Amino acid sequence: MELVRPEIVNSAPSEIEGVSPHREAAFFYGLFLRGHSLESLRRDIDVAPETVARWKLMRHHDPWYEEALVVILPFRKRVLAIFESLITSEFSQVRQH
Template structure:
């Protein structure tokens, strides 16, 4: 079956250290007129993907930690994005 390199390139694992960078990317898209709700959906890990990762982790327990780290990372990106955009979909002022 699939092995770790097919799922998560080494560069991706290193990129998981910088959720601020990815949140800034999505914030830039937001400022260019993309919907905050659509961007949130793009940041979140879809339930179908979560289910697939869960099945793969059951087949290969070494993947469990990687998948958990990726989900935590996406949640962190979403939290940063939400802090920048706010619940009303408007950019937040920096004070």
């Protein structure tokens, strides 16, 4: 059983094409280092639960929402996880000094 249908991956929104989650997480980490609020950045990276709920309702009416759930949502969660690891690394380095 395939977890991701090829037609969904092949038609993934351009937001993901050519952009690695590591690069995107590094971008947000750079904003953090420049003084942006950690919570604000987390909200910007993640997909709000209300949005996910709306996507789930709409996926039967428009294939884009199915793609969003299968492609965009996991991508954003991965970016958030990488970002969190960068932040954790930053805080552990500060504590060591």
